[in-house]
Amino acid sequence: MRRHLFVILSIFLLLSGCANWGVVDKTRMLMGTQVQIIVSGSGFTRVAKTAAIGKAFERIKEIEGLLSVYDATSEISKVNSFADVRPITVSDDTIRVIKKADEISKITGGAFDITIAPLVNLWGFGPRGVILNKPKEREIHNALRLVGMRNIKIDYARKTIRFLRSGVRLDLSGIAKGYAVDCAIETLKSEGIKNALVNAGGDIYCIGKVSPCRQWRIGIQNPRHKNEIIDTVDIEDSAIATSGDYERFSFYSGVRVSHIIDPRTGEPKSSVPASVSIKAADCMTADAFATAVFVLGPDKGLDFLSKVASVEGMIIIEKKDRFEAYRTDGFKKK
Incomplete structure (x- = not known):
């Protein structure tokens, strides 16, 4: 089995709300992960919502056919x-x-x-x-x-x-899913959908609301316990993406080695941080920044985020038997 198919979802959707607003929820396996599309809101039949979701899935499949390094024909x-x-x-x-x-x-x-x-x-x-x-x-x-x-x-x-040099190769894995999510959202909008969520393995974009009185609420996973939520954040007309050392990793000499590699040193990041979550206006930015901040580490990462407009973040660090979360001002709990 190919390891990239078994990426643990870094963010869970919490669908508790004040009313069921005609929610249609569909999932497909695309881009090496489970992709979930949820459409809510009045004014559309279930058939119309399902058709719009189908077109969004096809758009993601199109992007996968262009950007996947796992497809020899891409x-x-x-x-x-x-x-x-x-x-x-x-x-x-x-x-x-x-x-x-x-x-x-x-x-x-x-x-x-x-x-x-x-x-x-x-x-x-x-x-x-x-x-x-x-x-x-x-x-x-x-x-x-x-x-x-x-x-x-x-x-x-x-x-x-x-x-310009023989042997150079590109890998868009740190940004492609985010772009695919953005494209899916644009497809839904072109179909007239105003309330929706697209989640591609933890790269999430939300538009509108899940119900008349509630925003889309996203739960951020505990990096060591996949069924435990460590924090929540409400999202509306924006994106969130998480990178973590628990998604894909190996062990060398008893040390956990993340799949996220520092392009400047050639070494995978290990132990710090455990995960990084980024909120941004689009999912492509959130996806790439989550990887970049993970590579930069907690101190440099937070300093970097403080200087970038319209981007917020949370870095979770593992310390012995507990986790500590460090947030930018725009990501702090209300």
């Missing part, structure tokens, strides 16, 4: 196969995601970097599968030479990608 796989030979033309969706990733890489000082694929594969978290032994320092050093946005040339006008 657009990003084509880029990885041929961009070190010639410029590869990509779709509007792909160039939009790459542009956003480039912007976030710059403002995070490289803590988020889509050229991280050589390191992801080296540590056994990519399509090539699990490794048995920790990589050697020489292997990490060689992979690091291939990491960095300096190693790719992007022509936004022509929508082309060209690798």
